[in-house]
Amino acid sequence: AQSVTQLDSQVPVFExxxxxxxxxxxxxxxxxxxxxxxxPNQGLQLLLKYLSGSTLVKGINGFEAEFNKSQTxxxxxxxxxxxxxxxxxxxxxxxxDTGGFKTIFGAGTRLFVKA
Amino acid sequence: NAGVxxxxxxxxxxxxxxxxxxxxxxxxxxxxxxxxxxxxMGLKLIYYSVGAGITDKGEVPNGYNVSRxxxxxxxxxxxxxxxxxxxxxxxxxxxxxxxxxxxxPGTRLTVT
Numbered sequence: 001a002q003s004v005t006q007l008d009s010q011v012p013v014f015e016x017x018x019x020x021x022x023x024x025x026x027x028x029x030x031x032x033x034x035x036x037x038x039x040p041n042q043g044l045q046l047l048l049k050y051l052s053g054s055t056l057v058k059g060i061n062g063f064e065a066e067f068n069k070s071q072t073x074x075x076x077x078x079x080x081x082x083x084x085x086x087x088x089x090x091x092x093x094x095x096x097d098t099g100g101f102k103t104i105f106g107a108g109t110r111l112f113v114k115a
Numbered sequence: 116n117a118g119v120x121x122x123x124x125x126x127x128x129x130x131x132x133x134x135x136x137x138x139x140x141x142x143x144x145x146x147x148x149x150x151x152x153x154x155x156m157g158l159k160l161i162y163y164s165v166g167a168g169i170t171d172k173g174e175v176p177n178g179y180n181v182s183r184x185x186x187x188x189x190x191x192x193x194x195x196x197x198x199x200x201x202x203x204x205x206x207x208x209x210x211x212x213x214x215x216x217x218x219x220p221g222t223r224l225t226v227t
Binding site: 103 | 150155156205214216217218219221
């Protein structure tokens with residue numbers, strides 16, 4: 001992937017409201033797509049991944065994402081957020097290159113869930 | 116099941132000092148990575164390794180060195196610390212047949 005763009009740096013939302021975190025990428029080859037979550041003072045954890053098959057991918061904690069090849073997007077959604085979803089979310093794209101796999105991370109979106 | 120472990124958790128260095136950030140994984144993964152995370156910048160790849168004895172530069176390797184003498188360990192060396200190296204450092208690993216990376220808890224480094 002030449003670039004990964006997370007369109008929102010911060011997303012404030014009220015508890016139990018739906019949320020969408022947007023991710024677009026540019027690549028000329030087939031890619032694998034990931035969303036990771038980072039809770040405060042912790043490392044990144046895998047939330048979900050798209051490798052092939054169905055374009056709608058379900059992950060942990062009620063999150064899902066849809067791969068749209070024509071729009072080169074992989075937006076993350078949750079129908080009803082909880083306070084505990086407050087974290088930073090990273091979109092990542094992997095593609096094959098001469099050295100094997102290359103992964104590029106987006107700059108992150110900070111989700112802040114308010115009571 | 117420890118996964119990826121990193122030491123130390125925190126460190127303050129003076130300019131010009133050196134140190135080694137330790138990273139160990141117990142999943143028998145071939146691939147290992149070092150990233151730095153700066154606010155609003157996401158993760159930048161410093162160095163990576165595809166197996167014991169093989170390392171290669173990532174996007175931001177200047178000022179760092181690595182070695183990979185065993186499958187489990189992938190230490191990152193800072194020789195002459197500079198304020199620009201103040202960051203949070205993450206080590207990650209990946210298995211041969213998987214595509215996702217497993218991250219350690221990070222090392223928060225301040226250089227003053």
